[in-house]
Amino acid sequence: MSQRRARHLVVAAVLLGAGCAGKITPQQAAVEEAFEACRAQGPSARLDKVERDGRFSVVGRESEAQRVHDCMVRQAEPARRETAGAAPVPAAKGAPLVASRLPGTWRGTLKLPPRGTGQAEVAAPATVRFVVSAGALRWTLATGTPTTPLAADGTAVVVDGEVRMTGTMRASARDGEPTRPGVSVRYAGAMVGDRLEVTGLTTDKQVHVLTVRRAAD
Numbered sequence: 001m002s003q004r005r006a007r008h009l010v011v012a013a014v015l016l017g018a019g020c021a022g023k024i025t026p027q028q029a030a031v032e033e034a035f036e037a038c039r040a041q042g043p044s045a046r047l048d049k050v051e052r053d054g055r056f057s058v059v060g061r062e063s064e065a066q067r068v069h070d071c072m073v074r075q076a077e078p079a080r081r082e083t084a085g086a087a088p089v090p091a092a093k094g095a096p097l098v099a100s101r102l103p104g105t106w107r108g109t110l111k112l113p114p115r116g117t118g119q120a121e122v123a124a125p126a127t128v129r130f131v132v133s134a135g136a137l138r139w140t141l142a143t144g145t146p147t148t149p150l151a152a153d154g155t156a157v158v159v160d161g162e163v164r165m166t167g168t169m170r171a172s173a174r175d176g177e178p179t180r181p182g183v184s185v186r187y188a189g190a191m192v193g194d195r196l197e198v199t200g201l202t203t204d205k206q207v208h209v210l211t212v213r214r215a216a217d
Contacts, residue, residue, distance in 0.1 A: 012202055022201075027054030031072065036070035040113035040207050041121070071207060074188060074199045097191045099158040101135055106196060108212030110143050110150070128151040128196075128212050130156065152185060162190050169202055 028050045035047045035058075042064025048057045058065045058072070110126035124143040131138055141152040154167015165187035187210065189198025200208035 026056075028052060030054065031056045034072040034075035035068070037075055037201050037205065038068050038207055040205075041067040041071050041209070043114060067168050068210070071182070071199050071209070075201070095162040097158055097163060097196075098161075099156075101191075102137060102156065102158070102163065102213055103132055103217070104217040105129050106212035107209070107215040108195070111209040111211075113207055124150075126210060126212060128210070139167065140168075149215075154185075162188060163196070163198065163199075164188050165198065 003090075023106070031050050031054060032047070035056075039045060040126045040144070042058075045058050045065045045068040047061035048059045056072070059067050075088040108126055108128075110124050112122040112124065114121050114193045126141060129140050129208055137156045137158075139154060139156050141150070143150040150169060150171055152167050152169040154165060155164040156163055158164075165185075167185055168182040169185040170182040183201045183206075185200050185208070187198040187200035187208070189196065189210070191197075194213055196210075196212050198210045200210065
């Protein structure tokens with residue numbers, strides 16, 4: 001393997017338990033599903049190899065391959081835990097996330113996939129607010145994209161140190177345009193140092209990467 005190609009290669013840890021011989025394993029199917037959900041994060045990235053036990057490699061431009069790899073790991077993590085049962089899950093960097101740490105205002109960046117072939121991903125300033133209402137943890141998100149501001153809201157839970165957010169994402173209509181229908185979105189992520197990092201997937205297959213830090217209680 002050339003040095004250049006080696007720089008572009010990203011290898012993930014085993015995502016799921018060992019599969020049986022024969023046709024495609026559930027682990028391989030989970031990897032392929034995760035790649036389809038995450039491939040927009042790096043247009044140059046492609047799935048190079050998928051082992052029967054769930055190990056995989058992604059090749060492409062280094063930064064794009066890394067983004068796709070990280071997104072795939074997060075997408076497959078729930079399935080890995082279900083299959084592994086009581087197997088330990090690597091702890092996120094920083095203090096374990098608990099629901100009581102979330103209420104307040106968080107600010108950072110929401111990265112959206114490229115609008116078209118050859119275009120760069122869109123990074124928009126984002127504000128997330130968590131509040132406790134009627135005994136449930138709720139969240140809202142607003143972005144400052146200059147062309148199409150986005151807004152979202154929904155409910156959140158924290159399971160095994162991971163926040164899981166479900167809700168509806170809406171694009172604000174421009175002047176004179178009808179209100180655009182919302183799409184469902186699911187986010188999952190954890191604390192990395194002082195940052196909350198989550199990856200989301202909408203029902204129209206748009207991958208979002210949200211990175212925020214606490215701004216106020």
